[in-house]
Amino acid sequence: MNEELSRIRARIMNCTACPLHVGRKNPVPGEGPADAPLLLVGEAPGREEDETGRPFVGMAGRLLTEMLKEAGVPRSSVYITSVIKCRPPGNRNPKKGEIEACRGYLLEQIAAVRPEVVVLMGNVALNSLKEVWKLPGGNIGEISGELYDRGDFKVLVTYHPAGVLRDRRRKRPLFVSHIRLAEEAVKKRGEGWLGLRLEEFEG
Numbered sequence: 001m002n003e004e005l006s007r008i009r010a011r012i013m014n015c016t017a018c019p020l021h022v023g024r025k026n027p028v029p030g031e032g033p034a035d036a037p038l039l040l041v042g043e044a045p046g047r048e049e050d051e052t053g054r055p056f057v058g059m060a061g062r063l064l065t066e067m068l069k070e071a072g073v074p075r076s077s078v079y080i081t082s083v084i085k086c087r088p089p090g091n092r093n094p095k096k097g098e099i100e101a102c103r104g105y106l107l108e109q110i111a112a113v114r115p116e117v118v119v120l121m122g123n124v125a126l127n128s129l130k131e132v133w134k135l136p137g138g139n140i141g142e143i144s145g146e147l148y149d150r151g152d153f154k155v156l157v158t159y160h161p162a163g164v165l166r167d168r169r170r171k172r173p174l175f176v177s178h179i180r181l182a183e184e185a186v187k188k189r190g191e192g193w194l195g196l197r198l199e200e201f202e203g
């Protein structure tokens, strides 16, 4: 973990910015390599995440791990976090104030990891960053599967794994193809970097 990520993590672990800190067992800051080329954003920790302090370890998380594998992306290679870092009671949807209280952490995590592609999974992730990144209007079905270039990184919108659980036949292949697209964008950038280094060698 780089120093910046550790600092953000420490602040999340002690955060009291919204009422969710009262009922949490563990905050769930996120996990993955500090220089991951793909950064995935979910919604909020559920029961198992709250118990363990790790993101996406419940049913939706197991499906996420499987779908990443199917797309050729090992889970251990991506950074995974969520819009809010503490579990809402009874897994209700996060409230506006909770999302706003946590947004700074998410943006700082993205700036620290510097991923090539940020993948927003589900409506909560989409809505929390839609205005900040000027993403087009429309529901997930309409704007998913496109890479939106935001200069330092690209943004891709896809379904939340819990939504895939409810409609596997239709959404699972879409989710996998969206992740493949994100991975392709990463590889293209990688080829560019390799070219640059070879030129430096030759010169």
Ligand code: URA
Binding pocket: 028, 042, 043, 044, 045, 046, 049, 054, 055, 056, 057, 060, 061, 081, 082
């Ligand atoms: N769902 C999310 O959106 N995030 C988690 O960490 C777990 C489940």
